[in-house]
Amino acid sequence: FVYEEHASGIKRWTDSISWSPSRILGNYLLYRELEKPFPPGEKKRARGRNGKSTTQSGGITKSRPRNSVPFQTGLEHGNEYTTVPSDDERHLVGSLVDSYDFKEQGLVKKTISITYQGVPHHLVSYYHVEDVKAGLLPSPVDDPRLRGVVPRTELLTGQNFRAPIEEAQHGTYLSGAYMPSMDHQYAPIGFPTHTQQPALQQQPQQQPQQQHQPQLQYQPQPHQ
Template sequence: MSADPAFRGFVETTLDALLIFEGCRRGLLPKITRRLQEFEKRALVVSGAVFVFDEEETGIKRWTDGLSWSPSRTLGNFLVYRELDKKAGTGAGGDENGMEDGLDELPTGGDPIAGPSSGRSQPASSARRRTLVGSLTSTYRFRSDGLVKKTISLAGLHMIGYYRIEDVTSGRLRTPSSHAELISLEVSSDFLSPTHFRVPPIVEIASDGHLTYKGEADAPMSPLTRSGSSQGFTTPALGGPVSWT
């Protein structure tokens, strides 16, 4: 029974997530088939680990990893959480929800990232920081070298990715779409229904109803998307049954 991550890297965009889901659907990438044991959580839940599981196949209703997390925030089609500093207090009993009343607000300064040539940490730009942690920049006591957890659910599959901000900004973690063997995959129509997304990607609809991925909804318009042959959809927010904290 597999406990291996499906991918090691950073899932940045909706396309990245779709490629991982497609790779798992085809059996090219492994899915979790059972809950992680405690020793596996300590060994496998690290920066760059991306896990995928099928809720029906595994019976997993609540993903747990043994860490303390902030409440979730929406980031496009994803939910993001930040690891909390247990020493500063993470709520009654230090549970994994990581919620606590009356936490001191932190300064809104940048998270540590590696400078391009200095070899030491420098503040990240506010815009770049928000692409990695959303609105989780203050209010909670985050662990200084802690992980970010990024999740998405699609057609019964659930993905949980972990990363450290510095690992992303320094280029240590590659995205799925930067791998030739993954970017060449055609994403199944089953994954492209607009009802799956808060921010549906741009898709091309064939005469037989087949859907083909064409781009991110917030990407610059291309000649193809201007031509009318592709369409972006607006749908209500997702409401999944699985708890990620």
């Protein structure tokens, strides 16, 4: 989902799904779906050693069983597990490996925000890790309609990206993700069908008179 904050009137993105606290992955904020929401008033803390939760409410420490989802094992937040997560696992879920009670085959939410001409644009993405591993979610570079499109300079500069922007052989593109601002929370309460969004420019050598300008439609900001 992509939305422009001013035209849509959406200030807070919510979706009625229980999410873990956000973690930074490249230039994105990443969330994983939880088995159940945190009780009201509880601090959202990761587990301690031996799978026990350090989440507290009123000074009481509550225990939680280990989750049975993939990517359970590894070294996370100082916890000692049997194996270390592979690079592929880290690439998909970042540090959200076994620190909370993640829902089995639950969703992952990835968000990023870009400001264009003073207007915030938010992108919110929902997907299953299994679909990524199965190759069901191609990247824009794999789409022949988007492969030759080069983002406008304004979309790449002044965005407070954490990860560096790479110079590709045939133009500039985003290397891994954008870094969304950390002051928003998102949930699909609505999104516009027509917004004023920054267009992408096509490379001059590829028929500039017939520029294909797919639009960046949304970019969410994380919450929790």
